[in-house]
Amino acid sequence: MSEMRKLSVWQRFKEDIYCVFERDPAARNVFEIVTTYPGVHALTAHRISHWFWQKNWKWFARFLSTIARWLTGIEIHPGAKIGRRFFIDHGMGVVIGETAEIGDDCTLYHGVTLGGTSWKGGKRHPTLENDVVVGAGAKVLGPITVHAGARVGSNAVVVKDVEEKATVVGIPGRVVRAQKSQDEKAKEKLAQSVGFDAYGTSNQTPDPVASAIHGLIEHIHITDKRVEQLCQTIRQLGGQVPEGEMPELDGCELDKERDQTKVD
Numbered sequence: 001m002s003e004m005r006k007l008s009v010w011q012r013f014k015e016d017i018y019c020v021f022e023r024d025p026a027a028r029n030v031f032e033i034v035t036t037y038p039g040v041h042a043l044t045a046h047r048i049s050h051w052f053w054q055k056n057w058k059w060f061a062r063f064l065s066t067i068a069r070w071l072t073g074i075e076i077h078p079g080a081k082i083g084r085r086f087f088i089d090h091g092m093g094v095v096i097g098e099t100a101e102i103g104d105d106c107t108l109y110h111g112v113t114l115g116g117t118s119w120k121g122g123k124r125h126p127t128l129e130n131d132v133v134v135g136a137g138a139k140v141l142g143p144i145t146v147h148a149g150a151r152v153g154s155n156a157v158v159v160k161d162v163e164e165k166a167t168v169v170g171i172p173g174r175v176v177r178a179q180k181s182q183d184e185k186a187k188e189k190l191a192q193s194v195g196f197d198a199y200g201t202s203n204q205t206p207d208p209v210a211s212a213i214h215g216l217i218e219h220i221h222i223t224d225k226r227v228e229q230l231c232q233t234i235r236q237l238g239g240q241v242p243e244g245e246m247p248e249l250d251g252c253e254l255d256k257e258r259d260q261t262k263v264d
């Protein structure tokens with residue numbers, strides 16, 4: 001769950017804003033995000049109301065969250081625990097209950113409910129671990145855990161725990177994709193990512209230029225291997241092939257360059 005490193009309020013605020021660039025391709029600049037994203041407004045209001053809630057200023061905390069709801073259409077109970085770089089896209093109709101817990105780097109779309117199924121006190125709302133994406137209109141109900149990296153499809157109703165990196169759709173939620181196989185993971189590594197994929201379609205963002213270059217590098221690797229095998233066969237048959245190592249092709253250099261150009 002949320003990293004314990006102490007950050008200043010300003011640093012947290014900056015993180016909450018900059019994470020929007022990774023998750024909404026429509027975001028153009030900080031001014032636009034600060035002035036036009038209700039998810040950011042609601043989260044900022046929650047950070048404040050949660051502080052008052054912890055200081056036992058319960059009524060005032062709820063009053064602030066009610067004002068935020070009037071303004072944004074997003075209802076977050078001040079008792080809810082929300083980690084770093086949380087993003088609510090569009091926002092209208094989102095409800096997050098009092099005992100909900102949300103890890104780092106989670107994303108919700110409009111109409112999502114993290115709700116309870118019982119009128120008893122105590123923990124009655126879901127826990128989302130890190131990197132969870134919940135699609136528009138989905139309801140995640142009860143004191144269940146959606147484990148790290150899982151994705152909940154739009155309009156799903158989830159009432160049971162969701163395993164790590166699984167994708168759940170439908171009513172009641174059923175897993176359509178469990179943890180990725182080693183093969184898929186290896187492919188993803190090679191195919192390269194730029195972080196988050198908007199709308200939860202995969203954990204990898206398809207930067208078309210990076211994907212094309214990595215595709216070419218993969219192709220060259222395979223071609224190199226085949227040429228090497230051909231050379232060996234020719235040598236075994238008594239033919240002559242010039243010796244000499246090919247320079248290593250490393251896609252990671254591209255990654256380093258790209259990372260440097262990312263917004264700090």
Ligand SMILES: CC(C)(COP(=O)(O)OP(=O)(O)OC[C@H]1O[C@@H](n2cnc3c(N)ncnc32)[C@H](O)[C@@H]1OP(=O)(O)O)[C@@H](O)C(=O)NCCC(=O)NCCS
Nearest residue numbers: 109135136151152153154155167169170176199200201202
């Ligand atoms: C669930 C989700 C993350 C799956 O994305 P994905 O990994 O690319 O999965 P696929 O599109 O390959 O779908 C896998 C299967 O689930 C089904 N499916 C996908 N999303 C579904 C949904 N929301 N409800 C029901 N079934 C769904 C597909 O039809 C497919 O079924 P099939 O294997 O029988 O053909 C994605 O569909 C989703 O709902 N993302 C949230 C997007 C959102 O809320 N956007 C709001 C933007 S404003």
